[in-house]
Amino acid sequence: MKSHRKELWFSTPTRRAFVNITPQVERCVGESGVREGLALVNAMHITASVFINDDEGGLHADFEKWLEKLAPEKPYSQYAHNGAEDNADAHLKRTVMGREVVVAITDGRLDFGPWEQIFYGEFDGRRRKRVLVKIIGE
Amino acid sequence: MKSHRKELWFSTPTRRAFVNITPQVERCVGESGVREGLALVNAMHITASVFINDDEGGLHADFEKWLEKLAPEKPYSQYAHNGAEDNADAHLKRTVMGREVVVAITDGRLDFGPWEQIFYGEFDGRRRKRVLVKIIGE
Amino acid sequence: MKSHRKELWFSTPTRRAFVNITPQVERCVGESGVREGLALVNAMHITASVFINDDEGGLHADFEKWLEKLAPEKPYSQYAHNGAEDNADAHLKRTVMGREVVVAITDGRLDFGPWEQIFYGEFDGRRRKRVLVKIIGE
Numbered sequence: 001m002k003s004h005r006k007e008l009w010f011s012t013p014t015r016r017a018f019v020n021i022t023p024q025v026e027r028c029v030g031e032s033g034v035r036e037g038l039a040l041v042n043a044m045h046i047t048a049s050v051f052i053n054d055d056e057g058g059l060h061a062d063f064e065k066w067l068e069k070l071a072p073e074k075p076y077s078q079y080a081h082n083g084a085e086d087n088a089d090a091h092l093k094r095t096v097m098g099r100e101v102v103v104a105i106t107d108g109r110l111d112f113g114p115w116e117q118i119f120y121g122e123f124d125g126r127r128r129k130r131v132l133v134k135i136i137g138e
Numbered sequence: 139m140k141s142h143r144k145e146l147w148f149s150t151p152t153r154r155a156f157v158n159i160t161p162q163v164e165r166c167v168g169e170s171g172v173r174e175g176l177a178l179v180n181a182m183h184i185t186a187s188v189f190i191n192d193d194e195g196g197l198h199a200d201f202e203k204w205l206e207k208l209a210p211e212k213p214y215s216q217y218a219h220n221g222a223e224d225n226a227d228a229h230l231k232r233t234v235m236g237r238e239v240v241v242a243i244t245d246g247r248l249d250f251g252p253w254e255q256i257f258y259g260e261f262d263g264r265r266r267k268r269v270l271v272k273i274i275g276e
Numbered sequence: 277m278k279s280h281r282k283e284l285w286f287s288t289p290t291r292r293a294f295v296n297i298t299p300q301v302e303r304c305v306g307e308s309g310v311r312e313g314l315a316l317v318n319a320m321h322i323t324a325s326v327f328i329n330d331d332e333g334g335l336h337a338d339f340e341k342w343l344e345k346l347a348p349e350k351p352y353s354q355y356a357h358n359g360a361e362d363n364a365d366a367h368l369k370r371t372v373m374g375r376e377v378v379v380a381i382t383d384g385r386l387d388f389g390p391w392e393q394i395f396y397g398e399f400d401g402r403r404r405k406r407v408l409v410k411i412i413g414e
Contacts, residue, residue: 001139001277001414003312005382036141037274038178040314040378044389046329052237053184053229058218062226063233065218066209071342080334080341088338091329095339095373097233099328102178102240102378104272106143111270113182132387134380136313136413137274138139139277174279175412176316190375191322191367196356200364201371203356204347235371240316240378242410244281249408251320275412276277 004032004135007044012125015073016093018060019120021050021131025103026110028133035108037137041118042100044130047090049097049121067093067123090123097121105137142170142273145182150263153211154231156198157258159188159269163241164248166271173246175275179256180238182268185228187235187259205231205261228261235259243275280308280411283320288401291349292369294336295396297326297407301379302386304409311384313413317394318376320406323366325373325397343369343399366399373397381413 006028008021025041041050053059071092072078079088101118104111120131144166146159163179179188191197209230210216217226239256242249258269282304284297301317317326329335347368348354355364377394380387396407 001312003413005380005387037139038176038272038314040380042378042380044392046389046391051233053233056219058221059226059229061218062230066230070208070346080337081332083334088335091335092338092342095327095329098236098374100378102180102238104143104178104180104270106272111143111272113184113268113270115184116182130389132380132389134314134382134387137141174277176314176410189371191371194357196359197364197367199356200368204368208346236374240318240376242281242316242318242408244410249281249410251322251406251408253322254320275279 001136002034002138006133008131009128010120011128012122015125017122017125020055020117021120022118025118025133028135029105029110032135034105034135034137037105037135039103039105040100040134042132044132047087047094047124048129049094050101050131051097051119051121052101052116054115055117067096070096087124093123139274140172140276144271146269147266148258149266150260153263155260155263158193158255159258160256163256163271167243167248167273170273172243172273172275175243175273177241177243178238178272180270182270185225185232185262186267187232188239188269189235189257189259190239190254192253193255205234208234225262231261277412278310278414282409284407285404286396287404288398291401293398293401296331296393297396298394301394301409305381305386305411308411310381310411310413313381313411315379315381316376316410318408320408323363323370323400324405325370326377326407327373327395327397328377328392330391331393343372346372363400369399
């Protein structure tokens with residue numbers, strides 16, 4: 001069994017952002033030499049997400065609006081977690097979007113349906129944060 | 139390490155549907171010859187879900203009602219993603235329900251609690267769509 | 277390839293509870309002898325969750341309040357699943373929080389970001405329930 005580990009770093013200029021990281025993950029698969037296996041891709045921070053969906057700007061605007069409705073950023077005082085921090089909403093938003101994805105590797109490539117793309121979802125940005133890629137297989 | 143890959147195809151007659159796919163996934167485990175390992179089961183489409191819950195009609199009716207409250211289908215004009223398409227709500231609903239499950243394989247079988255069943259959740263049906271089963275182990 | 281399986285048992289005194297299970301999962305990784313691989317940690321019951329977030333009491337109070345807003349426990353009559361049972365809300369809450377996490381194992385340890393902790397999320401407690409830990413790797 002082979003294994004491969006890589007950290008991807010991000011620092012988004014805005015509090016919230018969606019970044020398509022599919023090319024970086026594909027590169028990791030190539031580096032790993034794994035032909036058949038699984039790739040785990042997870043946010044290493046608890047106010048960020050890794051998820052799979054469509055790379056379409058209208059949809060991302062819908063996600064932003066929808067998450068603000070489900071778990072509004074403000075008023076900060078509505079959350080017990082806030083005080084020293086103001087990012088309770090980011091913990092909730094990341095819970096909706098998910099911490100991680102597991103993707104099949106087949107024939108040395110990410111085994112994807114037609115529109116699947118991997119995104120880093122940032123909900124408390126403007127600082128350096130990491131995604132972990134861990135690949136196992138043969 | 140062994141690996142096994144299979145696609146399951148679905149075409150639901152309604153826009154939304156829940157289909158119990160546990161027997162098909164169990165069959166894949168049998169075909170794989172894997173006794174100890176992991177099975178990844180994921181929707182290959184971004185308006186569908188694979189999730190684990192109870193096979194109970196009342197609960198499925200509750201899911202339908204609840205998802206319509208969290209991410210209503212209509213009016214279509216409320217979503218920026220809609221225009222050429224009308225399925226923005228399906229992207230959001232699938233986000234709540236999840237893209238994938240990872241299930242342990244122990245002694246050649248899906249290692250499940252008493253009521254766990256795997257479902258395909260369709261939110262934009264009436265067309266042919268796929269689920270990927272990828273099994274690795276020994 | 278090595279594999280290791282363990283069940284963790286819980287019986288929370290309240291209907292809802294969050295239990296930090298990171299030390300137990302770390303112990304499983306040690307027992308497995310796996311240095312590089314993946315750990316799947318999943319609720320074996322469909323009214324409970326395993327998720328990763330911060331071990332902070334204010335945040336857990338926020339989760340409780342937020343989940344009650346998204347999927348209220350009462351009135352029981354609002355859910356078709358209820359009747360013989362009264363736990364439909366627990367199925368929905370667990371859907372939001374997620375069934376499982378997959379965690380990388382690197383150099384014989386859980387490969388975590390600075391604040392990541394694994395929790396058992398109980399939404400229909402006061403009975404004995406289980407979490408499965410399945411580890412594969414080398």
